[in-house]
Amino acid sequence: MPIVRNVSRAVSQLLQSSACGCGVSIVPVRCIGISPRQVASDASFHSVSFSESDHPRVLITGGLGQLGVGLAKLLRKRFGKNNVILSDIRKPADHVFYSGPFIYSDILDYKNLREIVVNNRITWLFHYSALLSAVGEANVPLARAVNITGLHNVLDIAAEHNLRLFVPSTIGAFGPTSPRDPTPDLCIQRPRTIYGVSKVHAELMGEYYHYRYGLDFRCLRYPGIISADSQPGGGTTDYAVQIFHDAIKTGKFECNLKPDTRLPMMYIDDCLKATLEVMEAPAEALSMRTYNISAMSFTPEELAQEVQKHVPELQVTYNVDAVRQAIADSWPMNFDDSNARRDWGWKHDYDLPELRGFQRLKPSPSYS
Numbered sequence: 001m002p003i004v005r006n007v008s009r010a011v012s013q014l015l016q017s018s019a020c021g022c023g024v025s026i027v028p029v030r031c032i033g034i035s036p037r038q039v040a041s042d043a044s045f046h047s048v049s050f051s052e053s054d055h056p057r058v059l060i061t062g063g064l065g066q067l068g069v070g071l072a073k074l075l076r077k078r079f080g081k082n083n084v085i086l087s088d089i090r091k092p093a094d095h096v097f098y099s100g101p102f103i104y105s106d107i108l109d110y111k112n113l114r115e116i117v118v119n120n121r122i123t124w125l126f127h128y129s130a131l132l133s134a135v136g137e138a139n140v141p142l143a144r145a146v147n148i149t150g151l152h153n154v155l156d157i158a159a160e161h162n163l164r165l166f167v168p169s170t171i172g173a174f175g176p177t178s179p180r181d182p183t184p185d186l187c188i189q190r191p192r193t194i195y196g197v198s199k200v201h202a203e204l205m206g207e208y209y210h211y212r213y214g215l216d217f218r219c220l221r222y223p224g225i226i227s228a229d230s231q232p233g234g235g236t237t238d239y240a241v242q243i244f245h246d247a248i249k250t251g252k253f254e255c256n257l258k259p260d261t262r263l264p265m266m267y268i269d270d271c272l273k274a275t276l277e278v279m280e281a282p283a284e285a286l287s288m289r290t291y292n293i294s295a296m297s298f299t300p301e302e303l304a305q306e307v308q309k310h311v312p313e314l315q316v317t318y319n320v321d322a323v324r325q326a327i328a329d330s331w332p333m334n335f336d337d338s339n340a341r342r343d344w345g346w347k348h349d350y351d352l353p354e355l356r357g358f359q360r361l362k363p364s365p366s367y368s
């Protein structure tokens, strides 16, 4: 795929919007009080438990972060408001609470998660809960618990209840020994953050459950995601969201990465579109279960120049955060997503050139 580096039109666009299976079990089942998992040696099951003409019943974990509310909106449009349940451990804002079903769910509480899946007859699960790269380095034990133990809970429940499971991975699943320009789907993955390690673990565990038990696991490696109406959750690519907000609000932006740090990025609408598309793709189309997806790639300096075309008075300074810089320097510069394009027709809509005007990054009134 040609690498897109033209940042001009995208900037405009962004700125414009500102069981207890105690009996015989064939799946990995947690058995209350006896053993955590029972797996028969001939374990095998297949995940599509609803008829293809029915709408899936969806649960989104960690849904109050940068991406979950937008995903719920997209899925509700397609499957109906009441078929999509957002969940998180945080209190939702009014506009989120009143926009559709919301439920408290801590992914570390296995029984609670299972109860939600059972009571709501969930068929598709989008597992968004995570601690991102920078906050993960600041609290490794919590990141390990949420990103690894939490994933184990989700995998087991998805397997027990024949769910189709989406788990996002990231450019952060690669490390300094991976090829960086471009980074293919299959190559060395030796990340040096707990976030990256947990995401490689998620990719491998999901694929293992797929091949071992038939779990319908689907995974996309997202680039850094740019959004208008939601705050990033403490990652290395956060600067690429913050610059738009600061340009509009204060006309000043202090970047915590060096000006020439090139990273793959994607507008949120493309990210969510890809997520829905890969979940709807026929299983036969998927030659793999974990795909890179790509849209554009730019440096802070290039992005700043583009924003300055629309906000000429914007002053950009650099105050490099050593932790984030070390992480960014170990991540891909460009992502090769040719397998996604070939297998299930992935095509992004937004290059930086396509994002015209300032409206996209103007926070809506409900944004906090």
Ligand SMILES: NC(=O)c1ccc[n+]([C@@H]2O[C@H](COP(=O)([O-])OP(=O)(O)OC[C@H]3O[C@@H](n4cnc5c(N)ncnc54)[C@H](O)[C@@H]3O)[C@@H](O)[C@H]2O)c1
Pocket (backbone or CB within 6 Å): 061, 062, 063, 064, 065, 066, 067, 068, 087, 088, 089, 090, 105, 106, 107, 108, 127, 128, 129, 130, 131, 132, 146, 150, 168, 169, 170, 171, 221, 222, 223, 224, 225, 226, 231, 232, 233, 234, 235, 237
């Ligand atoms: N935003 C990006 O740029 C990006 C890029 C690549 C991959 N991803 C992945 O996409 C997913 C969503 O990303 P995001 O940016 O919305 O993340 P975020 O950090 O903004 O939100 C994560 C959410 O998880 C919740 N959470 C934390 N602990 C929890 C627990 N114990 N139980 C339930 N929920 C819990 C938090 O409250 C938060 O709302 C993550 O898995 C992330 O790794 C995001």
Ligand SMILES: C[C@@H](O)[C@H](N)C(=O)O
Pocket (backbone or CB within 6 Å): 132, 133, 134, 169, 170, 171, 172, 195, 222, 223, 224, 225, 234, 235, 236, 237, 238
């Ligand atoms: C890239 C992605 O995984 C996230 N935005 C982070 O920087 O941690």
